Amino acid sequence: MVLFAAFAVMMGSCVTDPNSPGLEYMPDMYRSPAIEAYVDYGMDTYHFGNDQADSLSNTLSARKPAPGSIAYVGGDKAGLNMPYPYPNTMDGYEAAGVGLKSPLATNKVNIEKGKELYTIMCTHCHGKTGKGDGAIAANGLIMGIPDYSTKLKDLPEGKMYHSIQYGKGLMGSHASQLSQLERWQIIEYVKVLQAGGKMPEFDAAGNVMAATAVAAPADSTIIQ
Amino acid sequence: MNRHSFGPSWYRSLIICLFLGFVSSATAGVWEGGDPVKGEQLFNANCASCHKINKEVLAAPGLGGIAERWSASEELLVQWIQNPQAAAASGDPYIKSLVERYVPTFGWMAAQAVSEADIADIMAYVQNPPGKTEVVDTGDACPTIDDLDQGSSNSSATIWFIILFVLFLIIAVSASNVRFSLNNAMRESEGGERLAPISYGMQIRAWAWKNLVFVSLIGLFVVAYVAVVGYQSAMDVGVYEGYRPEQPIQFWHSIHVCENEVDCQYCHSSASKSKHAGIPSTNVCMNCHKGIKNGKRWGEKEIGKIYDAIGFDPTSGQYIENYEEKPIAWTKVHNLPDHVYFNHSQHVAVGGLECQNCHGDVAKFTVGRIAPVEEINALIDDYPTLIQLSKPTLTMGWCIECHNKAEVDLTKSGYYEEIHNRLKKEIRGNEELRNYLGDDKVTVKELGGWECSKCHY
Numbered sequence: 001m002v003l004f005a006a007f008a009v010m011m012g013s014c015v016t017d018p019n020s021p022g023l024e025y026m027p028d029m030y031r032s033p034a035i036e037a038y039v040d041y042g043m044d045t046y047h048f049g050n051d052q053a054d055s056l057s058n059t060l061s062a063r064k065p066a067p068g069s070i071a072y073v074g075g076d077k078a079g080l081n082m083p084y085p086y087p088n089t090m091d092g093y094e095a096a097g098v099g100l101k102s103p104l105a106t107n108k109v110n111i112e113k114g115k116e117l118y119t120i121m122c123t124h125c126h127g128k129t130g131k132g133d134g135a136i137a138a139n140g141l142i143m144g145i146p147d148y149s150t151k152l153k154d155l156p157e158g159k160m161y162h163s164i165q166y167g168k169g170l171m172g173s174h175a176s177q178l179s180q181l182e183r184w185q186i187i188e189y190v191k192v193l194q195a196g197g198k199m200p201e202f203d204a205a206g207n208v209m210a211a212t213a214v215a216a217p218a219d220s221t222i223i224q
Numbered sequence: 225m226n227r228h229s230f231g232p233s234w235y236r237s238l239i240i241c242l243f244l245g246f247v248s249s250a251t252a253g254v255w256e257g258g259d260p261v262k263g264e265q266l267f268n269a270n271c272a273s274c275h276k277i278n279k280e281v282l283a284a285p286g287l288g289g290i291a292e293r294w295s296a297s298e299e300l301l302v303q304w305i306q307n308p309q310a311a312a313a314s315g316d317p318y319i320k321s322l323v324e325r326y327v328p329t330f331g332w333m334a335a336q337a338v339s340e341a342d343i344a345d346i347m348a349y350v351q352n353p354p355g356k357t358e359v360v361d362t363g364d365a366c367p368t369i370d371d372l373d374q375g376s377s378n379s380s381a382t383i384w385f386i387i388l389f390v391l392f393l394i395i396a397v398s399a400s401n402v403r404f405s406l407n408n409a410m411r412e413s414e415g416g417e418r419l420a421p422i423s424y425g426m427q428i429r430a431w432a433w434k435n436l437v438f439v440s441l442i443g444l445f446v447v448a449y450v451a452v453v454g455y456q457s458a459m460d461v462g463v464y465e466g467y468r469p470e471q472p473i474q475f476w477h478s479i480h481v482c483e484n485e486v487d488c489q490y491c492h493s494s495a496s497k498s499k500h501a502g503i504p505s506t507n508v509c510m511n512c513h514k515g516i517k518n519g520k521r522w523g524e525k526e527i528g529k530i531y532d533a534i535g536f537d538p539t540s541g542q543y544i545e546n547y548e549e550k551p552i553a554w555t556k557v558h559n560l561p562d563h564v565y566f567n568h569s570q571h572v573a574v575g576g577l578e579c580q581n582c583h584g585d586v587a588k589f590t591v592g593r594i595a596p597v598e599e600i601n602a603l604i605d606d607y608p609t610l611i612q613l614s615k616p617t618l619t620m621g622w623c624i625e626c627h628n629k630a631e632v633d634l635t636k637s638g639y640y641e642e643i644h645n646r647l648k649k650e651i652r653g654n655e656e657l658r659n660y661l662g663d664d665k666v667t668v669k670e671l672g673g674w675e676c677s678k679c680h681y
Binding site for chain 2: 018019020022023024029031032037038039058060093119120121125134135136139141143144145151167169170172173176177178179
């Protein structure tokens with residue numbers, strides 16, 4: 001009988017239930033009493049006791065920062081995390097287009113980092129070359145994404161930043177996914193796409209060589 | 225919007241109109257005579273990012289039934305498209321009603337560089353869209369290796385096995401009872417004495433003594449079986465391979481990553497910045513799903529759960545004001561015990577590892593799960609930098625095996641260069657450290673990746 005019981009338990013442990021993470025050893029070492037992200041403290045009756053664990057069950061351990069918090073990275077990047085002054089209106093969009101300028105230098109580091117980030121964050125809609133032909137557009141899910149090199153050729157960098165900050169039309173705000181520095185780095189690469197997508201040549205110090213510099217927006221009849 | 229450029233565009237459209245009017249007097253208005261095929265191209269290029277051709281709201285009102293609705297003149301429609309603010313300045317009451325109704329919600333439409341003839345084509349398309357061509361199903365190119373119903377059959381087989389075993393025991397016990405009663409009845413009929421009732425334990429013992437060889441063989445087998453299975457299940461403690469919990473939303477990685485080429489780090493954007501790769505917050509879902517309201521497999525059901533969580537009305541295309549947002553309770557899949565420190569940014573940004581190295585080909589997954597190590601090793605053809613490992617995924621053996629094999633690119637980080645320089649200084653007179661350089665490569669282990677306090681503190 002004892003053997004049978006042991007046998008049944010062993011058989012039971014062979015069951016693979018994809019909903020069960022499996023056995024833990026020393027479970028008290030698995031969950032931290034200090035607050036960590038993505039931990040449901042309602043499961044931690046060992047540290048909190050049954051009553052408190054019940055009240056913590058299914059609550060978020062990751063919280064939003066207090067209103068008005070300024071992300072501080074340190075060094076010269078600190079200036080990039082100040083609150084955004086333009087309101088989320090069409091007037092704010094126009095004002096950002098005129099008044100908002102990139103604090104970054106147009107150089108190798110920023111353009112290449114921008115390309116890397118653009119590939120991660122933008123290509124599925126805007127396409128690898130910025131023609132608005134990403135996979136989501138090709139699959140017919142979101143259409144009419146404008147081409148940087150034609151329709152948006154003269155879009156000023158301030159308006160690009162405004163669109164990343166608040167979103168525009170169907171595009172949502174990407175402020176939660178990108179730091180201010182990263183947004184400006186992406187814009188450095190979008191400016192390359194506006195000029196046709198050919199990477200400029202860089203000198204030894206990483207600055208854009210004058211002959212291949214991205215052309216300043218010419219007076220054009222294209223409206224945007 | 226560039227105010228300087230209205231003039232030239234206006235002239236251009238005027239010239240085109242005059243030219244067309246000269247050539248053919250049939251292009252009388254924007255409502256008739258347009259080419260719907262050309263109009264479809266123009267619509268998709270210029271209008272489709274905000275408007276739909278039916279009445280559905282995207283980022284602006286749908287254009288379905290516009291011909292019946294539009295109660296201003298045709299010239300004003302053309303002007304409204306080419307330069308909305310100038311059209312509004314005309315003081316037409318219908319335009320005024322449009323401005324009051326839609327501009328506070330959607331903002332002004334950007335002035336569109338389309339001619340009057342283009343608008344006629346677009347209107348022809350909007351009023352009479354040709355039969356919708358089916359979007360090519362890319363499902364074959366993006367197979368999912370996870371089938372949703374797996375896992376349940378195994379557990380039911382075990383339950384049947386146990387039920388059969390219990391049934392067998394019951395039958396055996398009742399059979400021995402029957403035999404005992406029959407025996408007694410026989411003895412009584414022969415005038416003998418009744419047998420004293422003996423316990424089941426005694427009966428089994430008597431039977432076992434009679435069949436000693438058979439019983440000891442069975443016993444040996446059972447002991448060996450319990451030992452092997454016990455050892456295996458003991459080795460499974462703390463191994464989470466194959467863990468695939470049910471999630472609150474049927475989120476398929478294959479649809480997002482493979483079919484629509486969304487990068488891993490678009491949603492898990494903190495993988496390069498923080499300890500956690502991050503489960504995307506609902507606003508990240510909405511970056512696409514504000515426009516994509518119908519899922520490929522579950523229609524509006526699963527995507528509707530996002531709207532329910534964040535408070536978005538898909539019919540009006542607007543967020544509901546003062547909505548109490550409900551967090552989506554995703555179940556975390558890759559859990560490490562608290563006594564292990566793991567940092568994603570260290571591995572993604574500094575180490576330059578591919579996501580697939582630890583997570584497998586998630587682009588072919590349905591919901592998230594822990595990929596077994598054999599499955600990850602098989603990806604070597606697609607990801608040549610993959611490090612081949614043998615221990616189960618997410619165990620300590622797996623971690624340190626990788627730390628022993630993974631090479632460090634010293635040029636990428638000043639930190640590692642510094643550690644390496646210190647190592648070189650210490651190397652004089654230290655044979656063990658000198659051995660590190662024997663294979664001409666610097667692994668994570670050699671730079672301290674096997675020190676306990678790197679991960680446990």
